[in-house]
Every structure is written in structure tokens, then in C-alpha cells.
Amino acid sequence: MTTVLVAGATGSLGSLIVENLLDRGADVRALVRKSSVNKVTAHPNLTPCIGDLTGGADTLQQYLDGVEVVVSAVQGGPEVIIDGQQELLRAAERAGVHRMIPSDFSTNLYGYSYGVNVLSDLRRVFADAFATSTVARTSVAIGAFPEYFLGPVHEVLDPAAGTFSVWGDGTRPIDITTIPDTAAFTAAIALDPKTAGRDVHVVGQQLSMLELRNEVEAASGRRWELVRKGTLQDLRAEVVRRQYTASSIVEYVALQHQVAMFDGTASLRDIRNADYPDVAPTSVTAYLAGSGAAHFTVPEMTRHRAEWPTPV
Ligand SMILES: NC(=O)c1ccc[n+]([C@@H]2O[C@H](COP(=O)([O-])OP(=O)(O)OC[C@H]3O[C@@H](n4cnc5c(N)ncnc54)[C@H](OP(=O)(O)O)[C@@H]3O)[C@@H](O)[C@H]2O)c1
Missing domain, CATH: 3.40.50.720 (NAD(P)-binding Rossmann-like Domain)
Incomplete structure (x- = not known):
């Protein structure tokens, strides 16, 4: 043992x-x-x-x-x-x-x-x-945990606005597990x-941002407006801009991850799933049909934004 x-x-x-x-x-x-x-x-x-x-x-x-x-x-x-x-x-x-x-x-x-x-x-x-x-x-x-990548920190899905945001052309496969x-x-x-x-x-599934949006639309049964945020150069500039103004790394570290995911430098190589045949990873479809469906609902805190106390 x-x-x-x-x-x-x-x-x-x-x-x-x-x-x-x-x-x-x-x-x-x-x-x-x-x-x-x-x-x-x-x-x-x-x-x-x-x-x-x-x-x-x-x-x-x-x-x-x-x-x-x-x-x-x-x-x-x-x-x-x-x-x-x-x-x-x-x-x-x-x-x-x-x-x-x-x-x-x-x-x-x-x-x-x-x-x-x-x-x-x-x-x-x-x-x-x-x-x-x-x-x-x-x-x-x-690669990325979908639990985080489709959550608020990555700013990809915005259930309140009904938008799906993409930097770059959205066609390069990204790694999701x-x-x-x-x-x-x-x-x-x-x-x-x-x-x-x-x-x-090792990886659960590789798919592009545009394919991921299709998965989100199919699983949620509704349309998510595609917001093109800018080029990868624009993304790098946005990271630098936030670094100067941020009160915490949380405000820019997710975008730093996206820079390397979308330009391919952080892509997985020599994927070894075949070495572990008894691990059957969850597809994005299955994830979104299960616990991932929570990404489609507006968090309670955000829904009642108008009732938030006014900062003094
Ligand atoms: N690929 C991705 O998208 C992605 C996303 C998120 C995280 N991650 C990575 O996944 C890994 C685990 O993250 P997680 O989300 O599971 O973290 P987590 O839920 O916050 O858990 C962190 C663990 O570290 C323990 N810990 C913290 N400081 C410690 C200390 N000084 N001594 C001993 N234990 C300590 C905590 O113990 P307590 O219970 O006592 O607090 C807790 O068990 C990290 O490497 C993280 O970067 C990857």
C-alpha cells in the first residue's frame, strides 16, 4: 500500500x-x-x-x-x-x-x-x-477549471447581462478540466x-471559446450575446492598465491566465490521458447539464444590487 x-x-x-x-x-x-x-x-x-x-x-x-x-x-x-x-x-x-x-x-x-x-x-x-x-x-x-473559468472572476459569462465575452478571435482550442x-x-x-x-x-476537453459559447447556449436553452472585447494586444494592455489601478490581484490575474490560454503559450502538450484509462473525464456538455448549470443563474447578491447599502 x-x-x-x-x-x-x-x-x-x-x-x-x-x-x-x-x-x-x-x-x-x-x-x-x-x-x-x-x-x-x-x-x-x-x-x-x-x-x-x-x-x-x-x-x-x-x-x-x-x-x-x-x-x-x-x-x-x-x-x-x-x-x-x-x-x-x-x-x-x-x-x-x-x-x-x-x-x-x-x-x-x-x-x-x-x-x-x-x-x-x-x-x-x-x-x-x-x-x-x-x-x-x-x-x-x-488547463482551466470550468468551475472558475465560467464564474464571475474570469468575466466570460455574465448571466445578468446575458453575455459571453471573448478576447481575440476565439478560435484557438483551450483546455478545460x-x-x-x-x-x-x-x-x-x-x-x-x-x-x-x-x-x-491531462485534460477533460479541448474546445475553442466560440465552441464553448455554443455549449453554453445549448445547455442553458437561451441566447448569450457574443461580446468581442478586443484583440490579444488589447487584452495585454487591459492587464497592464488594471495592474496600475487594482486593489487586489483578483482584479487582473484571471485575465493574465487568459493571455497565455488564448495566445497558446499555456496550451497543454503531450497529453497523457491514455496513461490513465480508468479516469473518464466529464465533457463540457455533461458539466453544464449538472453542477455547471449554476453558472446560468444570476447570483442572489447581484440580483438585489439596488438594495445594496450605499457606501459612505
Ligand atoms: N486551473 C484552474 O483553473 C484553477 C482554479 C483554481 C485553483 N487552481 C489551483 O488548484 C489548487 C488548489 O486550489 P483550491 O481551489 O482547491 O484551494 P482551496 O479550496 O482554497 O484550498 C486550499 C487548501 O490549502 C490549505 N492551506 C492554505 N494555507 C495553508 C498552510 N499555511 N498550511 C497548510 N495548509 C494550508 C487550506 O487549508 P484550510 O482548510 O485550513 O484553509 C486548504 O486545504 C491551487 O494550486 C490552485 O492554484 C486551479
């Missing part, structure tokens, strides 16, 4: 990675912060380990003896993605862990350079730490020793 430690085990993705690893017969140690331990459900092969990545390698090491693979699905700023994951890597080295999957789970972020995307830069800095490590890195790339499918692939990849030292690209 392979022993896997999962950091970020209470998160949207991490909790499903834990479930998939258990289904595949792994012995799982779930690294959880003390305040989140009640989010972990009991299972005979699951051991909760209370710890914080920012607590340092010495406190993490006690949980890593006998662990073969570490999977990190944490989310956060540089203190978590760079410093915290480096502490986890140091602890893993000392315990003789073979492989680690860092918290990438993105488009092909190694297909473009520093400075394109602020969140990818954090992951790239952490990836450099493996150059001198005894632990082999396995990066999992999946749901969170549950990412978890299923990641568990399979974590238990596959051949992935040591490799970037593994």
Missing part, C-alpha cells in the same frame, strides 16, 4: 484528491491546520496530521516517515506557495520521500516566462527548488512511479 501525504487536504481540490487516493487503496495522511481538522471525514486508511506549512520543516517531518509521495493542493500567497512548500520539500527530503506533486494544477504554466502571471511566478520559483532536491517533482497541468476530474487524474498520477521528474498534462 502506497503512503501519500496530502497538504491542502481540506480544500476544494485537495479533499477530492484524498477521496480518490483512498478509493485507489492508498494509505493517506492528510495535513490539516488545527482550525480545519473538523473538515476531515473519518476513514480507516486516513490519518489526519495537524500542521501548518508556515510552521517549518521540523514540525512537518514527523508526518513524513514512510511516505512515498507528497501531493500539495494548497492555495495562498508566496508565504504558502514558495516558503511553505519549500519547508514541506525540506521535510520530505529528510524523510526520504521519492516524489512530490506541487500545487500547480493550472494551464501549462511552464510554457511561458516569468512576468506573464503573478500566481504562476510563485509556482515557478518553487519548482526551481527541486533542482537541488533528492525528491523528484511531478507537475500536473490540466473539472475539479473532480483533476482530483481523479492526480490520484492516478500520484500512484504512478513513472511520473517522477515529469510534467504530466
Whole structure:
């Protein structure tokens, strides 16, 4: 039985990675912060380990003896993605862990350079730490989660206005994989020793923005007006403009992802779905017919905008 430690085990993705690893017969140690331990459900092969990545390698090491693979699905700023994951890597080295999957789970972020995307830069800095490590890195790339890509942050679908917005000509295929499918692939990849030292690209479905709009119209049964926002040059300029005025990276990081998705630099390459035939990814049609249908309704908060308190 392979022993896997999962950091970020209470998160949207991490909790499903834990479930998939258990289904595949792994012995799982779930690294959880003390305040989140009640989010972990009991299972005979699951051991909760209370710890914080920012607590340092010495406190993490006690949980890593006998662990073969570490999977990190944490989310956060540089203190978590760079410093915290480096502490986890140091602890893993000392315990003789073979492989680690860092918290990438993105488009092909190694297909473009520093400075394109602020969140990818954090992951790239952490990836450099493996150059001198005894632990082999396995990066999992999946494209965009539709749960986020069709949500408000990406500004593609606007259910209140009934619009579907596109930068560029909208014809280049983009990579889309749901969170549950990412978890299923990641568990399979974590238990596959051949992935040591490799970037593994897997995908739910590839389709262009114009095809995605057709899917949205078919699933929702209504028309979504196509809004052409501008060229990719215009998109890059919009990112720069927002960087000067934004109060938070949330205001521009989704557009940074879109720059690299739509110009093709972040496209997945050498897709390895065939290596994991027991993972049957969800089509966009099936996603939109299920939980994805929530994207078509106006969030309650937005609907009652007129009733929002006036800022003082
Ligand atoms: N491709 C895409 O479209 C896409 C979209 C979104 C996210 N992602 C990626 O998917 C990965 C997981 O994201 P998610 O949405 O599942 O994140 P999430 O739901 O916010 O979960 C984050 C997890 O990290 C844990 N965590 C945060 N700081 C920690 C610390 N200092 N020590 C230990 N644990 C800590 C949290 O623990 P608590 O429960 O204690 O808070 C939680 O379990 C990230 O790499 C993210 O960038 C990809």
C-alpha cells in the first residue's frame, strides 16, 4: 500500500484528491491546520496530521516517515506557495520521500516566462527548488477549471447581462478540466512511479471559446450575446492598465491566465490521458447539464444590487 501525504487536504481540490487516493487503496495522511481538522471525514486508511506549512520543516517531518509521495493542493500567497512548500520539500527530503506533486494544477504554466502571471511566478520559483532536491517533482497541468473559468472572476459569462465575452478571435482550442476530474487524474498520477521528474498534462476537453459559447447556449436553452472585447494586444494592455489601478490581484490575474490560454503559450502538450484509462473525464456538455448549470443563474447578491447599502 502506497503512503501519500496530502497538504491542502481540506480544500476544494485537495479533499477530492484524498477521496480518490483512498478509493485507489492508498494509505493517506492528510495535513490539516488545527482550525480545519473538523473538515476531515473519518476513514480507516486516513490519518489526519495537524500542521501548518508556515510552521517549518521540523514540525512537518514527523508526518513524513514512510511516505512515498507528497501531493500539495494548497492555495495562498508566496508565504504558502514558495516558503511553505519549500519547508514541506525540506521535510520530505529528510524523510526520504521519492516524489512530490506541487500545487500547480493550472494551464501549462511552464510554457511561458516569468512576468506573464503573478500566481504562476510563485509556482515557478518553487519548482526551481527541486533542482537541488533528492525528491523528484511531478507537475500536473490540466488547463482551466470550468468551475472558475465560467464564474464571475474570469468575466466570460455574465448571466445578468446575458453575455459571453471573448478576447481575440476565439478560435484557438483551450483546455478545460473539472475539479473532480483533476482530483481523479492526480490520484492516478500520484500512484504512478513513472511520473517522477515529469510534467504530466491531462485534460477533460479541448474546445475553442466560440465552441464553448455554443455549449453554453445549448445547455442553458437561451441566447448569450457574443461580446468581442478586443484583440490579444488589447487584452495585454487591459492587464497592464488594471495592474496600475487594482486593489487586489483578483482584479487582473484571471485575465493574465487568459493571455497565455488564448495566445497558446499555456496550451497543454503531450497529453497523457491514455496513461490513465480508468479516469473518464466529464465533457463540457455533461458539466453544464449538472453542477455547471449554476453558472446560468444570476447570483442572489447581484440580483438585489439596488438594495445594496450605499457606501459612505
Ligand atoms: N486551473 C484552474 O483553473 C484553477 C482554479 C483554481 C485553483 N487552481 C489551483 O488548484 C489548487 C488548489 O486550489 P483550491 O481551489 O482547491 O484551494 P482551496 O479550496 O482554497 O484550498 C486550499 C487548501 O490549502 C490549505 N492551506 C492554505 N494555507 C495553508 C498552510 N499555511 N498550511 C497548510 N495548509 C494550508 C487550506 O487549508 P484550510 O482548510 O485550513 O484553509 C486548504 O486545504 C491551487 O494550486 C490552485 O492554484 C486551479
